[in-house]
Amino acid sequence: MTRSGGFCVFLLSLITIVGAAGAARAMDRGEYLARAGDCVACHSVPGGKAFAGGLKMGTPLGNIYSTNITPDKETGIGNYTLADFDAALRRGVGKDGHHLYPAMPYPSYAKLTDEDVAGLYDFFMKEVPPAHVANRPAEIPWPLNMRWPIALWNVVFMDHAVFQPTSGESAAWNRGAYLVEGLGHCGACHTPRGLAWNEEALDSSDAAFLSGAMLDFWSAPNLRGDPNAGLGRWSKADLVQFLRTGHNVDGAVFGSMIDVINNSSPYLSDADLDAVATYLKSLSATHPNDTGWAYDGATVTMLRSGHPASRGAAIYLGQCVSCHVDTGMGFAPFLPPLAGNPTLLDNDPSSLINIVLNGSNQIVIKGTPDAYRMPEFRINLSDQDIADVVTFIRQSWGNNASAVTADQVASFRKATDPSNDQVIILKMR
Ligand code: HEC
Ligand code: HEC
Numbered sequence: 001m002t003r004s005g006g007f008c009v010f011l012l013s014l015i016t017i018v019g020a021a022g023a024a025r026a027m028d029r030g031e032y033l034a035r036a037g038d039c040v041a042c043h044s045v046p047g048g049k050a051f052a053g054g055l056k057m058g059t060p061l062g063n064i065y066s067t068n069i070t071p072d073k074e075t076g077i078g079n080y081t082l083a084d085f086d087a088a089l090r091r092g093v094g095k096d097g098h099h100l101y102p103a104m105p106y107p108s109y110a111k112l113t114d115e116d117v118a119g120l121y122d123f124f125m126k127e128v129p130p131a132h133v134a135n136r137p138a139e140i141p142w143p144l145n146m147r148w149p150i151a152l153w154n155v156v157f158m159d160h161a162v163f164q165p166t167s168g169e170s171a172a173w174n175r176g177a178y179l180v181e182g183l184g185h186c187g188a189c190h191t192p193r194g195l196a197w198n199e200e201a202l203d204s205s206d207a208a209f210l211s212g213a214m215l216d217f218w219s220a221p222n223l224r225g226d227p228n229a230g231l232g233r234w235s236k237a238d239l240v241q242f243l244r245t246g247h248n249v250d251g252a253v254f255g256s257m258i259d260v261i262n263n264s265s266p267y268l269s270d271a272d273l274d275a276v277a278t279y280l281k282s283l284s285a286t287h288p289n290d291t292g293w294a295y296d297g298a299t300v301t302m303l304r305s306g307h308p309a310s311r312g313a314a315i316y317l318g319q320c321v322s323c324h325v326d327t328g329m330g331f332a333p334f335l336p337p338l339a340g341n342p343t344l345l346d347n348d349p350s351s352l353i354n355i356v357l358n359g360s361n362q363i364v365i366k367g368t369p370d371a372y373r374m375p376e377f378r379i380n381l382s383d384q385d386i387a388d389v390v391t392f393i394r395q396s397w398g399n400n401a402s403a404v405t406a407d408q409v410a411s412f413r414k415a416t417d418p419s420n421d422q423v424i425i426l427k428m429r
């Protein structure tokens with residue numbers, strides 16, 4: 001599938017705000033909502049005060065910075081009334097009436113109930129310590145920096161309605177829909193964006209919703225019922241385990257999803273995680289006629305023969321086999337399997353190229369860091385090496401996805417270079 005004109009965005013450096021709410025302490029309602037909405041992931045910088053803003057985000061127009069949402073009266077939202085806060089959250093309008101850039105996921109938060117908006121307001125006003133940190137101006141050149149066109153954008157692309165339960169669906173399904181479409185803003189990363197950077201769908205009534213997209217050089221995969229590059233082969237329990245621990249028998253978390261696992265989903269109650277899984281498992285497949293993946297042992301025989309059949313296989317034996325094993329099954333759940341893993345079967349290889357080039361960030365579950373990390377191969381492997389080994393893992397053990405070229409790797413190497421401060425907009429797919 002070709003999708004042109006999409007934009008790659010958020011230069012979100014990955015953040016871990018550890019210990020803000022330890023597992024042992026009971027969370028009140030407002031804090032729970034802030035966790036479920038993952039406000040901290042965008043409104044903080046690594047090592048900075050929680051919610052003090054300043055995170056640089058790339059947009060198609062230029063870089064912007066998230067703002068200080070602590071109750072500091074001069075630099076934060078200390079003077080916001082509940083109505084002001086509501087306007088920012090559900091309509092994308094700041095206190096002085098300026099329109100917020102939709103990097104703030106207000107198109108999703110528009111679904112929040114009055115009660116939840118009030119709960120969040122209470123938390124930010126009463127429990128978040130004020131931090132005196134001035135906001136940084138956006139780096140968008142005139143005339144693109146005029147915010148009034150966003151009002152027009154909102155008319156075309158936004159649905160202002162508060163979440164309405166679907167009759168005929170269970171209470172758990174409706175709760176899951178509210179969390180996924182609304183507070184969890186899962187679609188902000190997992191739904192493809194159109195020409196105007198709008199999410200192509202905002203709820204389950206449209207099959208584009210959560211059908212996979214690339215953002216910030218990571219491909220957020222299809223979360224629908226697709227048997228290969230989707231959640232079709234994951235059980236509800238697999239899904240809950242992934243959202244609670246960042247791992248399961250099918251894969252491990254990495255890339256920008258680490259923000260969600262480190263700050264948000266493990267804090268959800270059992271009932272809410274079950275609701276999210278109930279809802280996601282109800283979404284129809286985008287490609288229902290794909291044949292489901294089946295394990296093929298020929299790769300193991302080849303790798304054990306001492307005669308690797310390709311350059312990619314030889315690189316795998318040299319660099320990857322110690323952790324991911326010749327069976328491609330890794331040591332689940334901590335060293336993830338590559339065989340049958342939906343990420344490997346995705347048409348879009350962005351995440352695979354990115355993780356092999358740059359490795360992954362630390363997973364920290366409710367304050368406890370994980371022992372294993374995917375190393376980076378930026379220095380040790382050339383573009384051709386990475387193309388060959390990624391092609392190998394996409395076409396072994398029954399995996400059957402397209403090959404990757406050295407040119408694709410080269411463009412990712414440049415765009416994700418740690419010394420590169422530019423936002424480079426890559427074409428999506
Ligand atoms: C995906 C990133 C992201 C997430 C998640 C996010 N925000 Fe924002 N938010 C932003 C950005 C970026 C801005 C600034 C937009 C602008 O300057 O136009 C913003 C602006 C705001 C503002 C306006 C503040 C001001 O200075 O006028 C408020 C209030 C706000 N966010 C609250 C929240 C709350 C509460 C949550 C969690 C429920 C949240 N945000 C989650 C990115 C995010
Ligand atoms: C030192 C152990 C180690 C080595 C060596 C290693 N990996 Fe990984 N890999 C990991 C871990 C651990 C993860 C899970 C993410 C994390 O926790 O950082 C991972 C994740 C991955 C993923 C994402 C899988 C998913 O869950 O969706 C891919 C793809 C991958 N590795 C490919 C490779 C390739 C290709 C090589 C060789 C060039 C390689 N790895 C070498 C440990 C390793």
Ligand code: HEC
Nearest residue numbers: 184186189218219220221251252253254255256257342343
């Ligand atoms: C900031 C962007 C972002 C947000 C927000 C986000 N995701 Fe993700 N998600 C990703 C990326 C990138 C991946 C691919 C890396 C991985 O597998 O961990 C991913 C992977 C996943 C996977 C693993 C799928 C697979 O096939 O391996 C699940 C399940 C998932 N996300 C669920 C969710 C849910 C539920 C939400 C909302 C609560 C959510 N995501 C919000 C970026 C995001």
